[in-house]
Amino acid sequence: MADAPSKIVDPTKLTAAGRKAVLSQAYSDVWAEIMHLKVDGRTWDLNQRAYLRDVYRDNAQRIVCRKSAQMGFTVAFLVKTLHRVLLWKWNGLYLLPTKVGVVPFVQGRFNPIIDENALIKERFANLDSVTHKRTGTNNLYFRGSTVATDLREIPVDFEIWDERDKMASSNLHLALTRMDGSPHKHLATLSTPTAENWGVDAEYKDSDKREWTIRCLYCNHAQFLDWHLNVEIGDTESIDLCKETTHVRCQKCKKPWTHGQIMEMAEEGFWDPQEPGRDIHGYYINQLVSPTRSIAELAEIWYKGEIRGDVDASRELWNSALGLPWAAPGDRLTPEVIDQAREQNYRMPTISGVTMGTPISIGVDVGKHLHVFVLSGSGDLPRRVVDVRIEDWNTLRNIFNDLNERNIYWTCVMDAAPEKAMAESIAREFVGNLWLAYYHDPKNMNTMAAWSPADPYSGKSYNSVRIARTMAIDTAHGMISRKRMTFPNNARHLVNPGKDYGDMYAQLIAQTAVTVPDRMGNPRRVYVHPDGKPDHFDHALTYATVASTLTPAIRSAPENLRFEDNPEGRSILDEVGGLFTQDDEGTVFDGFFD
Numbered sequence: 343m344a345d346a347p348s349k350i351v352d353p354t355k356l357t358a359a360g361r362k363a364v365l366s367q368a369y370s371d372v373w374a375e376i377m378h379l380k381v382d383g384r385t386w387d388l389n390q391r392a393y394l395r396d397v398y399r400d401n402a403q404r405i406v407c408r409k410s411a412q413m414g415f416t417v418a419f420l421v422k423t424l425h426r427v428l429l430w431k432w433n434g435l436y437l438l439p440t441k442v443g444v445v446p447f448v449q450g451r452f453n454p455i456i457d458e459n460a461l462i463k464e465r466f467a468n469l470d471s472v473t474h475k476r477t478g479t480n481n482l483y484f485r486g487s488t489v490a491t492d493l494r495e496i497p498v499d500f501e502i503w504d505e506r507d508k509m510a511s512s513n514l515h516l517a518l519t520r521m522d523g524s525p526h527k528h529l530a531t532l533s534t535p536t537a538e539n540w541g542v543d544a545e546y547k548d549s550d551k552r553e554w555t556i557r558c559l560y561c562n563h564a565q566f567l568d569w570h571l572n573v574e575i576g577d578t579e580s581i582d583l584c585k586e587t588t589h590v591r592c593q594k595c596k597k598p599w600t601h602g603q604i605m606e607m608a609e610e611g612f613w614d615p616q617e618p619g620r621d622i623h624g625y626y627i628n629q630l631v632s633p634t635r636s637i638a639e640l641a642e643i644w645y646k647g648e649i650r651g652d653v654d655a656s657r658e659l660w661n662s663a664l665g666l667p668w669a670a671p672g673d674r675l676t677p678e679v680i681d682q683a684r685e686q687n688y689r690m691p692t693i694s695g696v697t698m699g700t701p702i703s704i705g706v707d708v709g710k711h712l713h714v715f716v717l718s719g720s721g722d723l724p725r726r727v728v729d730v731r732i733e734d735w736n737t738l739r740n741i742f743n744d745l746n747e748r749n750i751y752w753t754c755v756m757d758a759a760p761e762k763a764m765a766e767s768i769a770r771e772f773v774g775n776l777w778l779a780y781y782h783d784p785k786n787m788n789t790m791a792a793w794s795p796a797d798p799y800s801g802k803s804y805n806s807v808r809i810a811r812t813m814a815i816d817t818a819h820g821m822i823s824r825k826r827m828t829f830p831n832n833a834r835h836l837v838n839p840g841k842d843y844g845d846m847y848a849q850l851i852a853q854t855a856v857t858v859p860d861r862m863g864n865p866r867r868v869y870v871h872p873d874g875k876p877d878h879f880d881h882a883l884t885y886a887t888v889a890s891t892l893t894p895a896i897r898s899a900p901e902n903l904r905f906e907d908n909p910e911g912r913s914i915l916d917e918v919g920g921l922f923t924q925d926d927e928g929t930v931f932d933g934f935f936d
Contacts, residue, residue: 370418370425371398380458381417382451390633392609393554394418402623407532408546410628410665412635415532419502420452422530427475427482428465432499432526434482437517439508440863441486448472448484487513488861496520500528507533507541510858511870537674537854538667540872549624551616554631556607563594566614567604567630569664573637574598581645588641590630601636629663674854675819675880677847683822683829690830693729693741696750702728703892704754705885708761712738713849713878715886717827725827725890730836730846730879735764742772753892755779755807755885769804777892778804779885781811783868790814791888809888815853815869815880818887822850837879845879852877 366373371388379386388395391414397407398418409415426432436452438444449472456463465477475482483496487509493516501517503509521527533542553566565572567590576587589598599607608631629635640663647656653670660668671679693716696702700718703725707713716729733741745752758765758778769776773796792808821827830836837845853869860866871877 367429368401369399370422371395373425373429374398374421377459377461379421379455381420381455383454386417386421390605390609393611393613393627393631396613397625398422400623401528402621403526403528404549404622405530406542406545406549406622406624407530408535408542408624408626408665409532410632411534411662413627413629413632416451416504419504419530419532420455423482423500423502424455424462426500426528427477427480428462431478431480432528433480433497433524435496435498435501435517435520436482436484437501437503437509438484438486439488439505439510440859441489441492442863444484444486445472452484485517486863487517488859488863489513490516493517493520497523499524499526501530503529503531503533505533506531506545507536507856508858510861511541534661534665535667536661536856537669537870537872540667540854540856540870543667544872545622546624546626548620549622550618550620551624551626552613553616554608554611554625554627555614556604556611556631558592558595558597559599559603559607560597561592561595563592564614565593567628568593569628569630572630573640575641575644578645578649581642581649584645584649585638585641588637588644590637604631605633626665628665635663669854671823672816672820672855675822675851677834677843677851679823680829680833680847680850683825683827684831684833685828686831688726688828688830690730690832690836691728693731694744696728696745696748698749701751701753702745703886703889704752705882705887705889706738706754706756707878707881707885708757708759708765709878711878713882714738715879715882717886717890720890720892724825725821725887727827727829727833732837735768739768739771742768742775746775753777753889755809755889757881757885758806766804773804776805777807777889779888780806780808782808783811783866790817791891793892807888809884812855812867812869814884814888816855818880818884821887845876848875849877849879850883853880 366376371394374386394414397405397415398421407415420436423434423436427434438447456466466475468476468478473484475484481496481498483498485492485496487493490513493513498520501521503514503517506514518529521529531542531545535541535543535546537543539547555564555566557564571593572590574589574591575584576589577583590604591598611631613625629640630637640659643655643659643663646652647659657668657670660666693702693704696716696718701720703717703720705715705717712733712735714729714731714733716727717725718728719725742752742754752775754772754776756765756769756776756778758780765778769778777793788810790810790813794802794806794808796802796805818827822829834843834847836847840848852871852873852875854872855867855869857865857867
């Protein structure tokens with residue numbers, strides 16, 4: 343594998359054409375100009391896209407582009423890919439979100455570049471399949487992130503991850519190992535962002551955070567165009583008035599700019615690093631400086647999202663047009679949403695204060711410590727937070743014994759991993775009340791929980807439940823946002839209180855729903871915890887919510903459902919009729935919340 347050209351040439355002895363030829367070895371934009379490349383059916387140039395020149399010329403080992411859509415970054419990295427394979431003689435991997443998306447991308451965007459340039463086409467004559475190109479001894483692979491086996495046996499020197507936030511994150515570590523044998527290991531990540539502190543947003547925040555900065559033609563103030571600081575929303579009486587009266591203005595002198603003026607200023611712009619000196623080079627730009635998108639178009643999208651409440655429009659504006667992370671109201675909890683579920687006069691009784699006749703549901707997330715969430719209420723009744731705590735195994739066993747001694751009817755759903763042996767042991771000990779949970783998100787599972795009771799005839803000594811992960815978390819969060827779950831007034835300060843809130847709040851808001859592809863490339867909504875911060879209480883709440891679907895509602899529960907009238911400790915499945923159906927994989931709860 344050859345290094346990038348490093349031969350020293352005296353530029354004073356070169357003609358203009360010679361100097362350009364030398365520069366083309368190092369800079370892909372100069373090479374593209376010399377080659378008269380055609381991209382997307384047009385002759386390549388940087389007209390009205392001056393912000394891309396430094397991106398083309400950046401040969402840093404690690405580059406991150408948190409971008410808005412249709413700003414030319416994919417074209418830039420396609421050209422850089424060709425340049426590195428043909429001139430630097432490096433092996434490369436161009437990674438896309440899905441396997442099914444590789445064919446249309448290569449056939450629609452990459453192959454036409456080759457086909458319209460005879461010299462380049464000749465170089466790829468040895469092997470030119472959709473997923474594998476070869477020139478001489480150098481290889482270029484196109485792969486989707488969803489199939490791990492496709493990422494094996496392809497040693498490379500550089501990788502381009504295009505639309506990183508739409509990729510199967512679980513396979514990205516494998517993609518990185520494809521560069522283990524190379525002395526170069528160049529990686530460029532580009533994507534429109536989705537969730538805050540996740541994917542490309544998290545990677546950009548670890549970079550030197552370069553922003554495309556322009557100077558006002560009136561006052562010369564240097565500024566990055568920011569929606570909140572530079573856009574003045576006009577008359578919102580109608581969408582047409584909003585489009586006509588919304589404009590972009592200078593942050594300092596407040597004078598408005600036309601689209602043409604913005605383009606003129608952008609041609610003289612520069613990348614301003616917010617964290618200079620960091621090894622990762624990060625680039626961020628938005629459509630306020632797009633040559634093809636006017637402020638009227640963006641104002642229309644804003645109006646649909648903010649005034650009409652169109653969530654898809656808001657997502658298009660913040661994620662695609664402005665290149666910023668944004669979560670819809672149903673995609674994550676916030677402290678303010680939980681605050682609205684607090685009741686001023688409600689004081690949490692704790693589990694030791696629960697009285698007989700109040701069925702409770704317990705969720706336990708297992709880790710280094712046991713995070714416990716306790717709810718009262720079931721069926722179509724609202725839930726109340728009874729207790730939130732962190733315990734160890736012995737204390738948890740004592741709590742369960744105490745509940746039994748006090749004849750409290752309780753149901754617990756507990757994480758089956760990672761302490762599997764201990765979890766199974768306690769599940770056998772409290773087989774009348776406790777279920778071990780296994781998360782699943784199969785596309786054919788349209789109910790929240792599939793219950794599988796202990797069966798002494800088959801040798802199964804404990805209860806288990808398969809939980810549709812995304813559906814269950816959606817249900818728990820939805821009960822909070824719809825105020826169907828009541829928190830105590832002091833909820834913000836529960837468990838290790840901090841400046842703004844305690845660990846319970848911090849962990850309940852840790853997860854965000856994003857859309858990623860499944861193995862077949864179909865969109866799939868899943869929860870991630872972007873910061874890598876703990877999310878134990880969110881899972882404990884989810885387990886408690888699932889458990890509450892099995893706990894009988896006291897207002898309609900016959901007496902024989904109470905623990906004291908059921909001394910044999912029979913499973914509640916033997917007692918409750920009408921809520922459950924049997925399938926081949928267990929007992930499925932049909933009373934899902936509306």
